[in-house]
Amino acid sequence: MNKVHNNKAWWLVLPVFLLVAFSAIVPMMTVVNYSVQDIFDQSSRYFVGADWFRQVLRDPRLHDSLLRQFIYSACVLLIEIPLGIAVALCMPTKGRWSTVCLILMTIPLLIPWNVVGTIWQIFGRGDIGLLGWTLNKLGISYNYASNSADAWVTVLVMDVWHWTSLVAMLSYSGLRAIPDVYYQAARIDQASAWAIFRHIQLPKMKSVLLIAVMLRFMDSFMIYTEPFVLTGGGPGNSTTFLSQTLTTMALGQFDLGPAAAFSLVYFLIILLVSWLFYTAMTHGDKN
Amino acid sequence: MAEIRLQNLAHSYSKQPGGPEDYAIREMTHVWHQGGAYALLGPSGCGKSTLLNIISGLLSPSEGQVWFDDKVVNDLTPEKRNIAQVFQFPVVYDTMTVFDNLAFPLRNQGVDEARVRTKVNEIAEVLDLQQLLKKKASNLTADEKQKVSMGRGLVRDDVSAILFDEPLTVIDPHLKWKLRRKLKQIHEQFNITMVYVTHDQLEASTFADKIAVMYGGQIVQFGTPRELFEKPLHTFVGYFIGSPGMNLIDVQPQAGGVGFADVHLPLPEAMQATLAATPWKTLKIGIRPEFVHVWDAPFDEAMCADVTHVEDLGTYKILTLDLSGQKLKVRLQEDKPVPEGKAWISFPGQWLMLYADDYLLESGHE
Numbered sequence: 001m002n003k004v005h006n007n008k009a010w011w012l013v014l015p016v017f018l019l020v021a022f023s024a025i026v027p028m029m030t031v032v033n034y035s036v037q038d039i040f041d042q043s044s045r046y047f048v049g050a051d052w053f054r055q056v057l058r059d060p061r062l063h064d065s066l067l068r069q070f071i072y073s074a075c076v077l078l079i080e081i082p083l084g085i086a087v088a089l090c091m092p093t094k095g096r097w098s099t100v101c102l103i104l105m106t107i108p109l110l111i112p113w114n115v116v117g118t119i120w121q122i123f124g125r126g127d128i129g130l131l132g133w134t135l136n137k138l139g140i141s142y143n144y145a146s147n148s149a150d151a152w153v154t155v156l157v158m159d160v161w162h163w164t165s166l167v168a169m170l171s172y173s174g175l176r177a178i179p180d181v182y183y184q185a186a187r188i189d190q191a192s193a194w195a196i197f198r199h200i201q202l203p204k205m206k207s208v209l210l211i212a213v214m215l216r217f218m219d220s221f222m223i224y225t226e227p228f229v230l231t232g233g234g235p236g237n238s239t240t241f242l243s244q245t246l247t248t249m250a251l252g253q254f255d256l257g258p259a260a261a262f263s264l265v266y267f268l269i270i271l272l273v274s275w276l277f278y279t280a281m282t283h284g285d286k287n
Numbered sequence: 288m289a290e291i292r293l294q295n296l297a298h299s300y301s302k303q304p305g306g307p308e309d310y311a312i313r314e315m316t317h318v319w320h321q322g323g324a325y326a327l328l329g330p331s332g333c334g335k336s337t338l339l340n341i342i343s344g345l346l347s348p349s350e351g352q353v354w355f356d357d358k359v360v361n362d363l364t365p366e367k368r369n370i371a372q373v374f375q376f377p378v379v380y381d382t383m384t385v386f387d388n389l390a391f392p393l394r395n396q397g398v399d400e401a402r403v404r405t406k407v408n409e410i411a412e413v414l415d416l417q418q419l420l421k422k423k424a425s426n427l428t429a430d431e432k433q434k435v436s437m438g439r440g441l442v443r444d445d446v447s448a449i450l451f452d453e454p455l456t457v458i459d460p461h462l463k464w465k466l467r468r469k470l471k472q473i474h475e476q477f478n479i480t481m482v483y484v485t486h487d488q489l490e491a492s493t494f495a496d497k498i499a500v501m502y503g504g505q506i507v508q509f510g511t512p513r514e515l516f517e518k519p520l521h522t523f524v525g526y527f528i529g530s531p532g533m534n535l536i537d538v539q540p541q542a543g544g545v546g547f548a549d550v551h552l553p554l555p556e557a558m559q560a561t562l563a564a565t566p567w568k569t570l571k572i573g574i575r576p577e578f579v580h581v582w583d584a585p586f587d588e589a590m591c592a593d594v595t596h597v598e599d600l601g602t603y604k605i606l607t608l609d610l611s612g613q614k615l616k617v618r619l620q621e622d623k624p625v626p627e628g629k630a631w632i633s634f635p636g637q638w639l640m641l642y643a644d645d646y647l648l649e650s651g652h653e
Contacts, residue, residue, distance in 0.1 A: 184345050185378040187365040189392040189439060199380045199391075 028267075034260035052261035062262065064237065065245040066269075069221060072156070072241060076220040079160050081213060084167025085205070089197075091172055102172075105165040113162075117229025120158045124230075145231060148238035155227050155239050159220060167212045174205035210281045214274055221270055242266060289355040289447040291319040291342060291480065296351035298337055304349070311337045313504040314351065319448070319482060324474045326491035327484045329501035330527070335484045336375075338501070339450050342482070343372045355447050371440035372450040376457060377432035381425035385416060388424050389438045396443070410438045413469060430458045434466070441473055448480040455490065467494050488528050500524045516575070517638075522645045525573045531605060531616045533573045535642070545572060545641070548611035550590060552634065557650035558641065567643035576605065576618040578638035582631040583624060589631040597625060606630065 035052055039045045056062055087105075092098045111119075124144050126132040135142040144151040178200065186196045224243040227233055233240035246266065250259035298312040307313055311334045319325055327335050340346040342353060344365035352359045360368055371392075380388050389407045398406075411417045414434045419427065424435060433454065440449050451470075455463045471494060474481050483494050491498050492512035499509045500523070507521035508514075512528075519525035525533030538545040540562060544553040552572065554562070562570075582589050592615065596607035606617040608630055617632065619625065641648045 181374050181376065181378055184340075184365075184372075185374060185436070185439075187345065188343060188370065188372045190366045190369075190395040191391070192395065195391075195395065199382060203380075203382045 031260045031263050034256050035264055038257050048257065052257045053265070056258050056262040056265065059258075061237075062242075062245060065240055065242050068238075068240070069242045072223070073217055073220045075156055076159055076163075077213060077216055079156070080164045080167050080216055081209070083160065084164050084212065085171045085209075087164065087168040088171035088175055089201070091168070093176070102169070105169055108162050108165050111162070113225035114229050116158055116162050117226040120154060120161075120226075121230050124154055146235055148235055151227075151231050151235060151239050155223075155230060158226050158230075159223070162226075163216060163219070167216065170208040170212045171205055174208035175201060178204045206281065210278065213277055213281070217277060218270055218274060221273070289480065290321045291448060292354035293317045293338075293342075294352040294354060296341065296348050296353065298334075298341060298346065298348045298350070307504075310504050312341070312348070315506055317499070317506055317509070319480055321480055322478045323480055324471070324494060324496050325480075325482045326495035326498045327482055327501060328486065328488060328491040328498050328527070330486055333501045334504040335486075335501055336452055339372065339452050339482065339484055342448070343370050343450055344368045345372075369443075369446050370448055370450065371443060371446045373437050373440040373452065373454045375453045377429060377436045379424040379427070379432045379435050381423070383424055384420065385411075385422055385424055385427070385435055386420040388435050389416075389420075389442050392439055392443050406442050406444075410442045413441070413473060414438050414466075430462055433457055437466070437470075444477050444479070446479065448482060451481065451483040453485055454483075455485075463490075464493075470494060488530075500527065502527075518647070519573065519640065520647045522571060522573060522642050525575070525640070529575060529577075531576055531618075533575050533640075534579070534615050535571050535573045536613050536615075538570050538572050540570065545570065547613060550611050552639065554641070555636070555650065558648070561648055561650045562641065562643070565643050565648060569642075569644055571642040571645070572634075573640040573642055574634050574638055576616040578635060579615070579617045580633045580635055581606075581617060581619060581623060581626065582633070584631070586631050586633075589633045592630050592632055594626055594628060594630050608632070 036047060036049060037045050038048050091101050108116075123129045124132045124142070126136050126143055132142055132144075141147075142150050144154045182200050182204075183196065186200055191199070222243050223241050224247070227239035227241060228244060231239055233244050243266075246259060246262055249255050249262065294316055295314055296312060296316070297310055297314040299310045301309050304310055327338065329335050337346065341348045344360065344363060344367075347361065352361055354360070355368065365372075380391060383391065386407055389410055390403045393403045393406060407420075408417070411420055414437065416431075416434055416438060419431060424432065427435065437451075437454055440451075455466060458466060467490065470481070470483075473479075483491070485491050485494075495512075497509060497511055498515055499506045500515060500521075501507070502521065502523040508519065508524045510520075515524055515528045519528065519533060522533070522535055525535065536547055538547045538552070541551055544551060544559070545562075546552055580589075585591075590610060592608040592610040594606055595609050595614075598605040598607070602621055604619045604621070604625060606619055606626070608615040608617055610632070615632075617630075
């Protein structure tokens, strides 16, 4: 066969390039534009170089919410991933009950973030909320509006309630894809339940777990709506995570320059951590 | 190490089996003796794998018992039966190295690490895996993986039996032969009962001392390769063993023998008596292509057949003949002249088998 050697195929890449340019690159360049200038109005702008970056990187308010954000995302992953796997392992594999389970699991995923926030905001109230009222009746002091730890736990529980099913369903699909013969071989080899999990189920679930970890990390790292609806980031600053700090900075105080600089730092952090997860989880494949 | 006895064993995948057609395994009683090398031969879907899974405990039989020596093991899990099984497609633990894969069954039993190392190295040597021991199992080729799977089956030498479920399906032909030899060596060395499932008669006869031929959920014959060839007890064995298979022709009883169309085949008197005493629905004669005698010249007692096709397979030729409307395959040795147009043939009495409802009829004194 005669192969034609020219660069015409690049034209085929053009539509995708344009699409990505409009959806991601152009908007991001606007942010870059803001991050290196001080813009007052259409006619007055000053180039400030890396000043905004220097400023936001030294801002203690951002340090605090960044730390809070990392602790929060770590908690989310540490709870939701093992819990999701455990739920998937317990789910029935066939018959009507597996369908029922799958439908039940999907329900939380269909609820919008702000509705979840509202549900828990009411559910947790001491006067009319079932959860808050019951806890208080049992003698456990619980008030997310005044106690930072309570607010924190509530936001975390909310996320676990909302998103563990995603991890569970991904794990479930990974588990279903394991051929029976692996389990049979393991029984012949007299493997314990733990060995089966460690050497068959976990490795075979790896690719779906990678997706689950990445999705849950990125999503939780960008959490905004739930704490905002619940307490508006309080009490104090206890549930003020990164995106809320950023929003306050950009829209509340109209500090567009620092906000733009911080957006880029924020983006790079997510990119870096996602890359670390990806590399760590796929590294084992190489010999 | 154990003798494996299947007592009135039957298995059906449906909960309420109606007739015999619902059974994957029809009632059978069969013994695999300690230390034997056996093959379980049959076409796809005849119940071979089901039978194997029942022996290993992956399946629980719906009727009858499985005995290991003097113990009923029906309720024992595969883990408790201490049995090894190698599956058709390779199963390796991807995240482990080849060494850890081979060591896995031993470590699960709590064997001490020094012994694990000796055993694994021993098996790796037998299977030519020494070079790969440090490699991750996920990076192996299909036949290397299958060798690892087999290695895991062979690494424990205290097992009751090793079961092979068409283990060489994914292996290259030249390697197949080598591995079969290896298995045979291992068998001789360790004296473990081995049951080898296959649908390939060559594989079965090179590996096994005795072959069980399965058909329609039953073992229709259990014997040495030679017995299966010379005296098939069931038309299926005749058809399935040998290449080409046995010639089977529907016949009707006639005075002094049997016949079809204008062909009359005399039978010895003892056989005539047996036939008369046996009720039957279908009656067939069977003769192996190798045993049909072809005369060099027209001969009075011989039958005349038309030659319709000659197939040259190198060392021998296969003739397709038309004998009074019945197709007949004949294997002709190389030194014999190829008959042109017409062939004069006869069926030597000792090789002519008579089947009533597919089972061999044997006269009393034989």
